[in-house]
Amino acid sequence: MKSQVAGLRGALRRSSVQDAGLAALLLAGTWAGAGASVTPVLSDSFAAAAGLREPLVQWVLIGICVAAVAVRRRWPVPAFAAASLAAVGQMALAAGPVPADLAVPITLYTIAAQRPPKVSLVLLGAALALATVWSAFVAYDGRTDGWLHGGPFGRGGQERPPGAAAGEVPPPTEGPTFGPTDWGGMPVLGPLLAGAWAIGWGLRSRRAYLAELRARAQDLERERDQQAALAVAAERARIHRELHDVVAHGLAVIVMQAQGGAAAFANRPTDTLAALDTIVATGRASLADMRQVLSAPEQPEQPDAPARPVPGLAQLPRLIDQVRQAGTPVQLRIDGSPCPLPAGADVSSYRIVQEALTNTMKHAGPGARAHVTVAYGSDELRLDISDNGAAAVPAADGTGNGLRGMRERAALLGGEVSAGPGPDGGYAVRARIPLDPGLDPGATA
Template identity: 40%
Template sequence: MRTTPGSPRAWLRAHPLFGDSALAAVVTGLSLVAAELSGSGQGQVRPPTVLSVALVVLACLPLALRRRWPFALLCLAELPQIILAALNHDGGLAGLASLILLYTVAAYRGLALSLVAAAVSSLAYAVGRILADDRGDWTQHTFAAMVALAVWVVGRSVRLRRAYLAELVDRAERLERARDADTRAARAEERSRIARELHDVVAHHVSVMTVQAAAARKVLDTRPEAAKDALVAIEEMGRTAMREMRGIVGVLRTDGETGELAPQPGMGDLPGLVDQMREAGLRAQLWIEGERRLLPPGIDLAAYRLVQEALTNSLRHAGPSARAWVTVRHEPSELLVQVEDDGRGGTGEFTRGPDDRPGHGLVGIRERVALYGGILRIGPRQGGGFEVRARFPLKD
């Protein structure tokens, strides 16, 4: 049973010495009263003396520390009762103190020690009956043995139940920690995904806008209409970038807010992407070969981002007169995506010229392709230019 914090029951559980001391005082008082009533009546029991009163007190007072040293106090409490039996004095309810201590050993100590405590209690009872020359009725002795056994069984049951509840609490805490760890891992993975998406979106659109702005600056004086068209393209590109960014970060909004959750782009959006690159000045062409099939969402997005990043790099680094080719081949067991240009040759796996620094875009492409078990090649193209080629395995 659970206790409410601050309640008297909770306070007693937090201060067991107070409750056990009160229990010892109550049992001692009742034992003295019972011994006095038994000694003043008819029978062979001797009336109470100072010694018998002291022995009754010694048999009951160990209850005050029963949770700290239950087995030792049980042995200590049995000695005064044996002496009382030998002197033919009635111990009153001192036997109740032995039962309580036996229950405490069974409830708070291991099985082996509780069995020893039960044996000590039985032996002390037998010795006391022998010293008192009380052969009595076997029914009475059997009843006493059954009571002691019941007390021991109840104590063991309480201990097992306490251990079971502790195991449940520990298991719940472990599950809670595991769930928190999974949540943190999921959040980290989601942050990484959003970072990749934001990089791809921002890098692509800002690169295109930069090229358009440079073109507008060059023809602003001589061809105002061309500069106006470039500015319109920059405006449209900015609006598109904002739309895509809202769609990506919309999942980060709180429950009380509503975001614009647009679907992520895929291979079906490649014609529009190629048209954007043409408007920005890159002579790009698209070829789609094979029978089109429905792609898994992750591969669909990864392949689109690969083409987007590769064309953006071609636009930035290949040169003003470069051409680019996008080839998408649908095969029964894989998807081939290849982006080539005939611009300046590469000096390394990620560079396009002596002044260019490697960015995070192509590194992100490698991570995307590896995530879906694909094969990626990035490097100079035979005959000049640059090439990005990836194969994504497809499961039936």
């Protein structure tokens, strides 16, 4: 039962079914008023001269109007032309208006709603011009308006003489004879056509406006999805950089300490115990950094978890001590007056130095020494990390994960990083970080 009701509703929503229903309604209304309206008021002499049965002709014209309504959405322009000619034919028969004559404004409304304005305006202008010409013709043809005389405002058609047969032509009489009607002229049909076109044009404009709103909503939704995807990719890249820096540095320190502890185990057990303590401390620090990187921002910290400072240049001495304990001598130099840095620049600078020292421990070879220079300028921060070891790079093309991460960090802040063999041997990493006063201090790299 539900499927049948749904099928019926679907059928009723079809445009062809709706148009057929409207055409049937117009036909029923015309048939109901046939006794009063569908009767010509032409004189018997005109009927005899035409040789036609006026009611039959009028019903044919009414059928054309009804058919035009039934096919108005499939062929709107031909339907409008056929309905207009049929209406003109009814006026020529001196017949009064009937509901089926509404096919003219209905088809014009359909054209205005479906076709571009230049098409509908041309047809509206042609219809108004035809109505104007017809009004002038009826006004100056020397006859009395048949509809006004025989319709609701007059006394009826021309009477036959008493005793005259039904088909007998009455003798000519003095005075005006009844002619075509003017109910389709400018005073009546003009405002009706203009109103129908305005309604159709308004519907078309509203449809175009709604379509534009839907397209804009789809564009905004697509843009939102793209922004979300970019945000996810940026966050993934940030986590990748942070994990690489934390894990690479921690593991490098652990490996160096483990190697030194193993070498000193036989002769210097105390150094081995110190190396193990450094390994434990470094491992715990790296794990804490990983938890900090991977923890969601909305997840609250554990009440008993110690607060860890955000990595920055303030923790640079501790980093250098770790590298020294791992067996790589490091010299730190500060040029200029240290000043508070935006969070993004502070974290990125620390990570660049950390990654550069990690590469020194991994690739510079035994006996290498590192030199770190931090230069504070008025509008930028310069970092110079160099060593005197073997000029080996993390990747053969100089585009390893560490170097790529350093370049990405600097690029996000509008800076740049250069890396390569130093002029006196070894390897050097130089970074420039702009210190824009308008930069958001809470920005993250």
